[in-house]
Amino acid sequence: MAQPVQKLWYKTPAKVWTAALPVGNGRLGAMIFGGVNEELLQLNEGTLWSGGPVRTNVNPNAYSNLLLARKALFEEEDYSKANEYAKGMQGYYSESYFPLGDLKISQKFKDAQPSAYYRDLNIQDAVATTRFTIDGVTYTRQVISSAPDQVIVVRLTADKPGQLSLKLKTQNPYKYTNVVISNSEIAMKGKAPSHIDPNYVRTANGPITEADTAGCRGMRYQLRLKAVNTGGTVTADTSGVNIANATEVMIYLSAATSFNGFDKCPDSQGKDENKIASDYLNAAIKKSWPVLYKSHVADFHHYFDRVKFNLAVPADNTVAGLPMNERLISYAEGAKDPQLETLYFQYGRYLLVSCSRPEGGGVNSNLQGIWNKEIRPPWSSNYTTNINAQMNYWPAEVTNLSELHLPFIRFIKNAAVTGKTTAAQFYHTGGWAVHHNSDIWALSNPVGDIGNGDPMWANWTMGSPWLSQHLWWHYEFTHDKKFLKETAYPLMKGAAEFCIDFLVEDKNGYLVTAPSLSPENAFIDDKGKKGVVSIATTMDMEIIWDLFTNLIDASKELNEDTAFRNLIIAKRAKLFPLHIGKKGNLQEWYKDWEDVDPHHRHVSHLFGLYPGREISPITTPAFAAASKKTLEMRGDAGTGWSLAWKINFWARLLDGNHAYKMLRDILHLTGEAGTKYANGGGSYVNLFDAHPPFQIDGNFGSLSGMSEMLLQSHLGDISLLPALPDAWSEGSISGLKARGNFEIGMKWKNKKLQTATLKSIAGGTCVLRTVDPVKIAGVKISSKKTQNGYISTFTTQKGKTYTVSALQYLK
Known part of the structure; x- marks a missing residue:
C-alpha cells in the first residue's frame, strides 16, 4: 500500500480561525486564512508571554492553612471547612501566552470573483498553498515556517508578468509601533503586559496590567517584514509595504523576543530582540525560494518521515477525494474513511514537529501549541499540568519524535527550581512541588490570586510526580544512561522527596495525601454535601505509586542509591490502596462517595490505567474490570481532550473496537456555523481539537491513543497489535x-x-x-x-x- 499524499484541502477561504491552516517551526507559527482580496496570516512567537519571573513569599499563611485544612479533614471530617482553608493556601495566577500579531496582504482585483479556488496544507512537506484564477491570471501563494532559517516565508507568484500589486501591513491587537527600516522593510515593535488575568477572571481594575518600569515584568518583541520583488516596484512607510506590478514577491518574516530564560527579567536582563530578528532576516533574504524550500523540506522530513501508517481502503471509497469540510461531514454520517484516520494520525505528528523543537530557542507546547490570536486566550493558553501539558507529549516517544520531548523536559527542569521554593514555603517540605497551572516562567504555586480560585482545580498538588513520569519515559524509550543519571534521576528523586514529606498517615496507618483533589471534579459526602477537598483521592495515590515505581526501576538501572530505593519501596507498600466501589467501579475518592457529575469529563482516577501502569487486564484484571465499569458509567461523551484520553483507556483495556469508537467521536466535525455540526467537542474543519474552544492536547492525546491500539510496551514486554479494531x-x-x-x-x-x-x-x-x-x-x-x-x-x-x-x- 503506497503512502497517500497527506493534505488537508478546501474549495473556499477560511472564515474563522479554526478553519485556517497552521504552519510552525517550533518557535514561529502562522495561521493562514487563504483570503483572495485580503489574505491574513495570524502570527505567533513561542516565547512571547506576559509577565516575568515568579515571585516568592507570595502567601506567608499557606502552611498554617495547610495544618488547619488537615485538622478539618482528619479530626472533624468537615470538607467544607477544609475547602476554605485550601483557599488560604493559594498564590497568584499564571501568565498568558501573547499573540505576535497579524500580516495582512491586500490585493485589489478588477474582477473579485475567483475561479478554480484551492487552498491546502501539505503536512508531508509542511507547506500551505493558496491558488486561484482571476481574469485569466493564476495567482499562487505558498507559506513555510522554516526551522533551519528561523523565518516564515510567503512566496507570491502570478503566471503572467507584472500582475502582483499588493499592500503588506503588520499589526497587533495590543499596543505596537511600526518603524521603517528601508524602502522594502518594516519592523513592528511592542511590549507585552506585566500581567494578564485568565479569561475566566473578572476584576474591578481590569484584566491587563501594563509593563512595569523596573524591567522585570513585560517582555519586548519585534516582528520584521521584508519584501523582495521580481519586476515592479516596492516602497515602504509606517502604514506598510506597497508593491506594484511585480511578477513574484518573496515576503520574509522574522521575529524575536527579549525572553532570556524563566528566571531573567525580560526587559532589564533581556536578549536583544532587534539583533536576533534582524540577523535571521538578513541571512534568509540572501537565499532564493528553491534553496529555502529545499532546506525546509529536508529538515521537516528528518522528523516526519520516520513513521509510515497505511490502512486498506475500501473498494467503494469515494470520500477521500473530497475537500476536508465535506469529508468530515461524510465521516460524521458514517462513511468509512481509513485514509482520513491515517491522515489524522500524521497530522498529530505534524503539529508536534511544528510546535515543539529542541533547536531554535523554542519552548514546550502550550494549550494551543504555538497558535493563538487572543490577548486573553482560553485558560491563558498556559501549561495546565493536571493533564493537558502532559497529554501534549504522550505521543512524542512512541511516534519516534523523542527529540521533540526535550523542550518539555527543559520546562520540567525549570519547574523543579521554582518548585523547590514552593515546596519549602507552602508546605515546609523538601523536594519540589508543582500545581495546576504553569507558564513560561515555570510558575509552581497553587494559583487562585490568594483565595479567589476554586480549590477544585487551583490546589491540586501532584504536578511534580506526574511531570516526572515524562523523565522516566524519555529514558525508557532512548536508554540514554547519561540523561537518566544526570537529569531524570535527580529530578524524580526531588519529586519523591516532596511526596514523602507531604504524605501523612491516616487512622489505619496508610500513607495518604491531604488535602487531596481529583482534578476539577466534586463528590457528595456522607452528609449529602458537595465537596472537592478530601483525603487520598485515587489519582493522587496512583501518581505517587507511579513515581515511586519508576524511581525504584531507575535506581536499579543505575545500580546506585540503594538506601533511598529501599525507603521508597517501604513507602510504596504503605500507600493507600486502590478500592472497588459498591457499583463495581474503581473508587475515585477516599470513601465510596457519589459524583456530583456522574459524566464528568475528567476520569482522573484511571491514571493508573493510562498513562500509568498500575492497572492492566494482564496484571490486575479485577481493577481493570473496575476501570471498564467506570468508563461505562462515565459514558462516551466528553470534550475533545477527554475523548482522546478515553481512546488511550480503551486501548489499554485491549478493547480496540471501543477505542476506535472514541476515535470516530473525536473526529466528529464541530464548529461549522449554520449546520447541525455547529457545537460540541470533536474536531474543527482544520482538524484542530475542539474542547471547545481549541486545545491542541486532544490532537496529541488521540495520536497517543491510536499508537496504543497498535503497540504497547509499558508492562515490560512489547505487545504487537494489542487493541486492533x-x-x-x-x-x-x-x-x-x-x-x-x-x-x-x-x-x-x-x-x-x-x-x-x-x-x-x-x-x-x-x-x-x-x-x-x-x-x-x-x-x-x-x-x-x-x-x-x-x-x-x-x-x-x-x-x-x-x-x-x-x-x-x-x-
Missing part, C-alpha cells in the same frame, strides 16, 4: 518506538499479524507479546503460551534488525 483489519505501520529503544514495523491482514520488523537500537533482551505464535529469523527464542497470548523472549544485538513472522503465514 475490526475497522483496521488490514494495514501496515513502520517506525513506531517501544520501550527499550526498539523501532517497530508491522503488517497485518484479517486482524492477524503477518510480519514485523524489530530494530534493536540499544541491544539487550526483548520480550514480545503476540496473539499468535511467531518465528524470528535466525534467532533462537524462548516461547510460551499465556492466557493473554504468546510470549517470545530473545537476546538482541545493538543496531540489528530482526524479522518476526507469524507461524500461520509460514505454513
Whole structure:
C-alpha cells in the first residue's frame, strides 16, 4: 500500500480561525486564512508571554492553612471547612501566552470573483498553498515556517508578468509601533503586559496590567517584514509595504523576543530582540525560494518521515477525494474513511514537529501549541499540568519524535527550581512541588490570586510526580544512561522527596495525601454535601505509586542509591490502596462517595490505567474490570481532550473496537456555523481539537491513543497489535518506538499479524507479546503460551534488525 499524499484541502477561504491552516517551526507559527482580496496570516512567537519571573513569599499563611485544612479533614471530617482553608493556601495566577500579531496582504482585483479556488496544507512537506484564477491570471501563494532559517516565508507568484500589486501591513491587537527600516522593510515593535488575568477572571481594575518600569515584568518583541520583488516596484512607510506590478514577491518574516530564560527579567536582563530578528532576516533574504524550500523540506522530513501508517481502503471509497469540510461531514454520517484516520494520525505528528523543537530557542507546547490570536486566550493558553501539558507529549516517544520531548523536559527542569521554593514555603517540605497551572516562567504555586480560585482545580498538588513520569519515559524509550543519571534521576528523586514529606498517615496507618483533589471534579459526602477537598483521592495515590515505581526501576538501572530505593519501596507498600466501589467501579475518592457529575469529563482516577501502569487486564484484571465499569458509567461523551484520553483507556483495556469508537467521536466535525455540526467537542474543519474552544492536547492525546491500539510496551514486554479494531483489519505501520529503544514495523491482514520488523537500537533482551505464535529469523527464542497470548523472549544485538513472522503465514 503506497503512502497517500497527506493534505488537508478546501474549495473556499477560511472564515474563522479554526478553519485556517497552521504552519510552525517550533518557535514561529502562522495561521493562514487563504483570503483572495485580503489574505491574513495570524502570527505567533513561542516565547512571547506576559509577565516575568515568579515571585516568592507570595502567601506567608499557606502552611498554617495547610495544618488547619488537615485538622478539618482528619479530626472533624468537615470538607467544607477544609475547602476554605485550601483557599488560604493559594498564590497568584499564571501568565498568558501573547499573540505576535497579524500580516495582512491586500490585493485589489478588477474582477473579485475567483475561479478554480484551492487552498491546502501539505503536512508531508509542511507547506500551505493558496491558488486561484482571476481574469485569466493564476495567482499562487505558498507559506513555510522554516526551522533551519528561523523565518516564515510567503512566496507570491502570478503566471503572467507584472500582475502582483499588493499592500503588506503588520499589526497587533495590543499596543505596537511600526518603524521603517528601508524602502522594502518594516519592523513592528511592542511590549507585552506585566500581567494578564485568565479569561475566566473578572476584576474591578481590569484584566491587563501594563509593563512595569523596573524591567522585570513585560517582555519586548519585534516582528520584521521584508519584501523582495521580481519586476515592479516596492516602497515602504509606517502604514506598510506597497508593491506594484511585480511578477513574484518573496515576503520574509522574522521575529524575536527579549525572553532570556524563566528566571531573567525580560526587559532589564533581556536578549536583544532587534539583533536576533534582524540577523535571521538578513541571512534568509540572501537565499532564493528553491534553496529555502529545499532546506525546509529536508529538515521537516528528518522528523516526519520516520513513521509510515497505511490502512486498506475500501473498494467503494469515494470520500477521500473530497475537500476536508465535506469529508468530515461524510465521516460524521458514517462513511468509512481509513485514509482520513491515517491522515489524522500524521497530522498529530505534524503539529508536534511544528510546535515543539529542541533547536531554535523554542519552548514546550502550550494549550494551543504555538497558535493563538487572543490577548486573553482560553485558560491563558498556559501549561495546565493536571493533564493537558502532559497529554501534549504522550505521543512524542512512541511516534519516534523523542527529540521533540526535550523542550518539555527543559520546562520540567525549570519547574523543579521554582518548585523547590514552593515546596519549602507552602508546605515546609523538601523536594519540589508543582500545581495546576504553569507558564513560561515555570510558575509552581497553587494559583487562585490568594483565595479567589476554586480549590477544585487551583490546589491540586501532584504536578511534580506526574511531570516526572515524562523523565522516566524519555529514558525508557532512548536508554540514554547519561540523561537518566544526570537529569531524570535527580529530578524524580526531588519529586519523591516532596511526596514523602507531604504524605501523612491516616487512622489505619496508610500513607495518604491531604488535602487531596481529583482534578476539577466534586463528590457528595456522607452528609449529602458537595465537596472537592478530601483525603487520598485515587489519582493522587496512583501518581505517587507511579513515581515511586519508576524511581525504584531507575535506581536499579543505575545500580546506585540503594538506601533511598529501599525507603521508597517501604513507602510504596504503605500507600493507600486502590478500592472497588459498591457499583463495581474503581473508587475515585477516599470513601465510596457519589459524583456530583456522574459524566464528568475528567476520569482522573484511571491514571493508573493510562498513562500509568498500575492497572492492566494482564496484571490486575479485577481493577481493570473496575476501570471498564467506570468508563461505562462515565459514558462516551466528553470534550475533545477527554475523548482522546478515553481512546488511550480503551486501548489499554485491549478493547480496540471501543477505542476506535472514541476515535470516530473525536473526529466528529464541530464548529461549522449554520449546520447541525455547529457545537460540541470533536474536531474543527482544520482538524484542530475542539474542547471547545481549541486545545491542541486532544490532537496529541488521540495520536497517543491510536499508537496504543497498535503497540504497547509499558508492562515490560512489547505487545504487537494489542487493541486492533475490526475497522483496521488490514494495514501496515513502520517506525513506531517501544520501550527499550526498539523501532517497530508491522503488517497485518484479517486482524492477524503477518510480519514485523524489530530494530534493536540499544541491544539487550526483548520480550514480545503476540496473539499468535511467531518465528524470528535466525534467532533462537524462548516461547510460551499465556492466557493473554504468546510470549517470545530473545537476546538482541545493538543496531540489528530482526524479522518476526507469524507461524500461520509460514505454513
